[in-house]
Amino acid sequence: MTIFKTLKKILEVQFLNNTNNNLSIVGRLFEDDFGEKAFTLFYKNPHELILTGAKGEDVGRIQKLSVKIVELRPNLFMVNWQEENKLTVTDLEDYEKGVVYANMTTPSGNFVSIKGTLREIK
Numbered sequence: 001m002t003i004f005k006t007l008k009k010i011l012e013v014q015f016l017n018n019t020n021n022n023l024s025i026v027g028r029l030f031e032d033d034f035g036e037k038a039f040t041l042f043y044k045n046p047h048e049l050i051l052t053g054a055k056g057e058d059v060g061r062i063q064k065l066s067v068k069i070v071e072l073r074p075n076l077f078m079v080n081w082q083e084e085n086k087l088t089v090t091d092l093e094d095y096e097k098g099v100v101y102a103n104m105t106t107p108s109g110n111f112v113s114i115k116g117t118l119r120e121i122k
Helices: 003-018
Strands: 029-033 038-045 048-055 062-073 076-082 088-094 099-105 111-120
Touching: none
Parallel strands: none
Antiparallel strands: 029 038, 029 111, 038 048, 048 062, 062 076, 076 088, 088 099, 099 111
16 A cells, blocks of 8 residues: 555544534534625534525525534534535634635536624524
8 A cells, every 4th residue: 555545544534533423513503694694504413404594595595404524623613515506515614713614616616705704593
């Protein structure tokens, strides 16, 4: 086995170990606010997000999404999913600093990056 294959295997194991079932965001309700648009996020479990439009053109739209979550450090998560319309999203959600960076590829192939605030709804 080459050094690159060995390194790839180590990284894959570390990645899988970081996608644990004890994520602090599971079972809590949050709001992403991007100014003209806002969404509530409820991580039902480490693999399912319920995303609801709270402001803007998606108000009231509820989506149950399959997600992949990686904890990069305590309270910083990378979350990605694909919506029904083929919009692909990768969020960097920093719960410590209250900031979210959303990076999206639209169904038409455009790349969009936006920054917003992130807060827990209690």
